[in-house]
Amino acid sequence: MTRDNYAALQLKIEKEITRLQKQAKALQAKQRNPIIASIIQSMREYDISPDELAAALAKKPAAARRKAENNAEPPQARRTVPPKYRHPDTGDTWTGRGKAPRWLADALAQGKTRDDFLINK
Template structure:
C-alpha cells in the first residue's frame, strides 16, 4: 500500500466534500418541491414565511455561536389547599380532583369541609 501524504489526503477530502455537496443539493430538490406544493395548497406567501421565521415559529431557532438554550425555570411548588382528614392526603386545588375528594363529594360532602386552615 502506498504511503499517503498530507496533500493526497487533502485532495481526497476536497473530492468527498464536493460529492457530498452534490448529493445534498439533489436531496433538497424534492423537499423544495414539497414546500412549494404546501405553500400553494394553503395559500402561504413568502412574506408570511419570513414573518413566521422572524417570530421563531419555525420550531427551530438559529443561535449564533455555541450558546445553549436557556433552561426552563423549575416549576413553582404550590401549597396544598385541601386535606383528607383520615389519610392526610392533600390536593392543591389545581388540575383533576383526587379520587378521595370526588368520592366524598359523591357521598354528599362539600369541598369546604376539606379546606386546610391557613
C-alpha cells in the first residue's frame, strides 16, 4: 500500500468517525430531551428546588458510603492464638489451626490421640 493510499484511507476513516460521533450526539440529545422534560415535570409536581436536587446529587448513595466506610478502617492485626497441643519430648507446639504438624501426624498414625498432646487437659 502506498503512502498516498494510506493517507487517503486514513482521512476517509477519520471523516467517518466524525460523522458517527455527530450522529451519536444527536441520538443522545434526542433521547435526553424527553427525560429532562419528565424530570422538570416531577420537580414541579413535588415542589423540588434545584438546590435540593444539587444537595441530593452531592450525597453518596448508601452502598457507596458503606464501601467507603469499610475501606476507611485500617486492617486489624491478626491476633495470636495460644498453642493448644505440645509435643512432650521436643516442646514443639501447635495451635490446632491449619494442617497438623508432622510430629502430631506421626503420633496419630502410631495410635495416639490428639488428647494425649493437649496442653490444658
